[in-house]
Amino acid sequence: MKKLVCLIACLGIISSVPAANALYFPDVKAGSWYYDAVQRASDGGILIGDEKGNFSPDKALTRAESAMILYRLFGKKLEYAFYAEGWQDVPFGSWYYDAVVNVGIAMGGNYSQPAQAQYDYTWFSPTAPANREDFAVALFNLMGLEQNGWKYHFNDIDSITWDDGTINNYRQAACAMANLGIMVGDNNNNFNPQKSITRAEVAKIVCNLADGGYIILR
Secondary structure, three states, X not given: OXXXXXXXXXXXXXXXXXXXXXXXXXXXXXXXXXXXHXXXXXXXXXXXXXXXXXXXOOOEOEHHHHHHHHXXXXXXXXXOOOOOOOOOXXXXXXXXXXXXXXXXXXXXXXXXXXXXXXXXXXXXXXXXXXXXXXXXXXXXXXXXXXXXXXXXXXXXXXHOOOOOOOOOOHHHHHHHHHHOOOOXXXXXXXXXXXXXXXXXXXHHHHHHHHHOOOOEOO
């Protein structure tokens, strides 16, 4: 499998606060499962604190914020593979415009399912929380992985979207991420596909990508 190697720049969600070691984030406690990941991500200038110096590890990322992260990670390697304009709720000139037009389709969103029709190809819902299966399928697509029978037994596997009528197969994406050690389940072996993804989780994912050789974490 060809591994992607990208040099990570700072996230597009930039504040005026300089990157800080996790030790100096008052809301990132030593011994927490994400402590080392936050330290590495912050030392690398990838995830930084807010104007008050907090990291906010449990804060849910929006779809716009997630798109910016993914665009920074993979955007220069895409060659317009997922480029799409015309999002009704993504104004030209917004801080997330370039990110969404380049990776928005890769992120999916269960938009074709009537019970979850808040997303479709014209509405990105930038302020909505990004869920874990959206992030998994985005990584799957942007890493150029193939649907070649990835298997993993999550206890809640049936709650992960199988086919939404598009290019996206969320269940294969979740299984691939688990097989590669990039996104794993909780202590009860649940993937929690509809749960909002947090800043701490993304810090850990970035480190897992680096440890697997898929990106270079400076």
